[in-house]
Amino acid sequence: MSWWEGNEETRLLIAPESGSSTGTGNVDGVMLSLKHPKSGNKACYFLNNGSLQELNWFKQSYGSWFLGDYVCQDGGLYIATAIDPVFLFLPIFDEARLKKNGDQGMFRSVDEILFVDNYPGYRHLLSVAEDCMQIVCEMKEVGSSKFFRLNDSKVLAWMCHKVYQLKTTLPTLDKNYGAQSEKDTLVEAVALLGEYLNEEPWVKLLCNHLKLDLRQAPEPSSHEFVPHFVETAPADQAKNNSNKKTSNSGKQAKKMKAETNSQNIKDMFRRVTRSGK
Numbered sequence: 001m002s003w004w005e006g007n008e009e010t011r012l013l014i015a016p017e018s019g020s021s022t023g024t025g026n027v028d029g030v031m032l033s034l035k036h037p038k039s040g041n042k043a044c045y046f047l048n049n050g051s052l053q054e055l056n057w058f059k060q061s062y063g064s065w066f067l068g069d070y071v072c073q074d075g076g077l078y079i080a081t082a083i084d085p086v087f088l089f090l091p092i093f094d095e096a097r098l099k100k101n102g103d104q105g106m107f108r109s110v111d112e113i114l115f116v117d118n119y120p121g122y123r124h125l126l127s128v129a130e131d132c133m134q135i136v137c138e139m140k141e142v143g144s145s146k147f148f149r150l151n152d153s154k155v156l157a158w159m160c161h162k163v164y165q166l167k168t169t170l171p172t173l174d175k176n177y178g179a180q181s182e183k184d185t186l187v188e189a190v191a192l193l194g195e196y197l198n199e200e201p202w203v204k205l206l207c208n209h210l211k212l213d214l215r216q217a218p219e220p221s222s223h224e225f226v227p228h229f230v231e232t233a234p235a236d237q238a239k240n241n242s243n244k245k246t247s248n249s250g251k252q253a254k255k256m257k258a259e260t261n262s263q264n265i266k267d268m269f270r271r272v273t274r275s276g277k
Contacts, residue, residue: 029047030047031047032045037197038194038198047128053081083196089114089129090197104149108147109145109146110133137151
């Protein structure tokens with residue numbers, strides 16, 4: 001079953017502006033079904049002008065989104081956020097090493113590495129992988145061919161750079177982040193990376209390097225990925241509710257008013273615009 005089946009109706013896609021295409025041979029403006037780098041489950045991505053973007057579908061029943069001066073009446077839209085392709089390629093390149101008995105594994109071509117059963121979308125990303133994975137791989141050239149092997153030390157350096165980016169950015173996003181201690185901000189930065197990295201070996205390797213124990217971390221701030229909204233009651237339900245006692249209606253109205261001041265929508269947009277991915 002394809003990711004779009006069951007959602008064939010037209011929806012609005014909000015995507016960041018992409019720069020110039022990197023490399024050659026990419027097919028742009030296409031939806032790709034790829035593995036989520038942490039869970040391994042099927043997820044949807046958008047390749048646009050050489051930039052890979054993660055798609056998330058936000059749905060609000062019985063409501064609308066204000067988009068500038070316009071209203072999206074069904075309340076459903078896709079939001080695409082740029083993602084570092086290294087996150088997506090990391091588990092595939094790790095497995096492709098075929099490490100045995102503590103050795104460093106094999107060098108292999110990108111074309112061979114990205115041949116993933118039941119996921120033909122990776123074939124659109126050959127040049128993207130060849131460009132971006134040099135930062136975390138050793139590379140050998142034989143004639144006109146290039147062969148790659150993931151290097152743990154380079155991956156660690158890349159992860160530390162991501163942590164530094166997040167540590168610098170998080171305090172600028174919200175006053176609650178700004179009030180955190182440096183250690184708490186570090187913990188949150190590592191936890192955010194952990195949403196796209198496997199516990200073994202990458203999160204463990206990063207925590208060992210930073211001398212950090214996530215099990216002793218304080219409770220994280222509440223940032224809902226999918227916002228919770230107060231749903232407007234359908235017309236027939238509203239008609240039935242009109243027969244309720246005045247006292248109950250007054251209490252319900254007061255409760256609804258309090259909930260509509262929720263900051264969850266702010267949290268969602270802060271989440272999808274975070275740096276470091």
